[in-house]
Amino acid sequence: MLTLTGVCALISVSVLFLILGYLVYNGGTSINWAFFTQLPKPVGETGGGMANAIVGTAKLLLTASLFGVPIGFFGGIYLAEFSGGATASIVRYSADLLNGVPSIVIGIFAYAMVVLPFKHFSTLAGAFALGLMMIPITLRSTEEFLNGVPRMLREGAMALGASKTRTIATVIVPAAYRGILTAILLALARVAGETAPLLFTAFGNRYWSEGWFQPTASLPVVIFNYAVSPYEDWHRQAWAAGLVLLGLVLIINILARTILSRGIAVPRS
């Protein structure tokens, strides 16, 4: 029986290597310079790339962070430092609830909030949806890491006559920044691969997006559209895009975890 559980673990982990291997094999043979630099060719022609989708994903992630990270970060500071009791538990409960909402439902919400009023699919709407998904992760981890800062540090700063705000800004947050940075990176990695909330917010675009109020292409949506298309050349490009996306997500993840494992630079005694 004991060996059987080992086999279970082995099967589960080997799936990761199967995925990686197959993606690298299929994506690696179809990736080329044009993939990064050219626009998609018209339907039926082979060749072309996804430069617009790569830029689109970067734009979406940047805007999403500008929206989601401050709310999560400052909200987390409020939970850890300023509040207690009922308000805090309402905020925590909302964040947990938001975290559990299926991504497609987040998409519907962003559609109702941003697409309907502007009457247009837009980069902004996509970024709004992704930003929403970053909030709960950033919020809860900021709170957790701030709470992990030893009391001594707080008391030391207060004893020196620093105000509470000053203590937070110059002592507590710097002491916890590694953990918070990790959490933000993990949140970014999670939304980088999200497809469902973009389907009817950022929509898609076969050309360069002409601004924040215009639809934009993004890597995950292009992978979806190309994978279910009937064209051989599009399948090839879907693999290449899959490799780029998975590479991006895994690199951010590994980076985030190494930052954290270097340890929080706070003496524990």
Place this chain on the structure above:
Amino acid sequence: MATSSTNIPSAGPIVGSRSFLSRIREGDEIARLITFLFAASVVLITVLLVYQLWTNSVLPRHKFGLHFLVTSVWDPIMEQYGALPFIYGTLVTSAVALFIAVPLGIGAAIFLAELAPPRISDTLQFLIDLLAAVPSVIYGLLGVFIIVPLMRTVIYPALNHPLGFLPIFKGPSYGVGFLTAGMVLAIMVIPYIISVSREVLLSVPRDQREAALALGSTRWESTWQVVVPFAKTGIMGSIFLAMARALGETMAVTMVIGNSPRISASLFAPGDSIASVIANQFTEATDDLYLQSLIGLGLVLFLLTFILNGLARLLIVVTTQKGSGIAT
């Protein structure tokens, strides 16, 4: 510093004994207000989300009432909308996923928590965390190009020949369908089951294990008869969490389920889930009733995951508290 009182704060958050005015001057009240606004916006967003889902699905609620949930006709041309095929598809694919993922995931979690040396356990857990981070559209991609052909050539003949008399394995296979979607979902939720179950198993107090071993039980007996029952509720929690994930998963399912709003007993038949029908038809929905019916489906999905997530959290909290309560 206008510190008038001399009491030394020793426990709990340090509340300023300074006067209100000096706190304003030093910015503490302003900082509190600003961070409060950010925190409150999280609550506001959540309330707005529920409100938008509710008000934007008012048309089908008025026209069909609760029949929306139990009719199986989905016909945009005749303006008839029933959610049953999608609810059925969502539940069936999730059930298949759990059927595969639960034994594998719990087995792996037991191995990681109880048997593997800490170094190996941590390394494997790291890899499993990476597996959980793989975007769902990548799973969909692999599903379309690996599992669908595999289903047609290997799995379907293997199940259909010996077990074809069972209604769930009857009928032709197109490669896409409930079983394929369930398998992709299983691969996706295994990491969640492993991570949470491992955590719960690790929180079982040491003395429980030592007592069992001291009474002469083998390693396996102590694990299976003492540690696992102790962590049972938490493991249930991890399963609920995985189920909530599976129910709400969109892309991987949409790409391999076949997208046909029918209820069939056969797992080989193509079907549709709540998330996949929203993903496929949302941008095509031309009139208000159609669009609002899709949003109504979104509301149903939201409620399902809401209930499951709540139950999961409750069970996990109960178990970990039980562990720490006895350990102290």
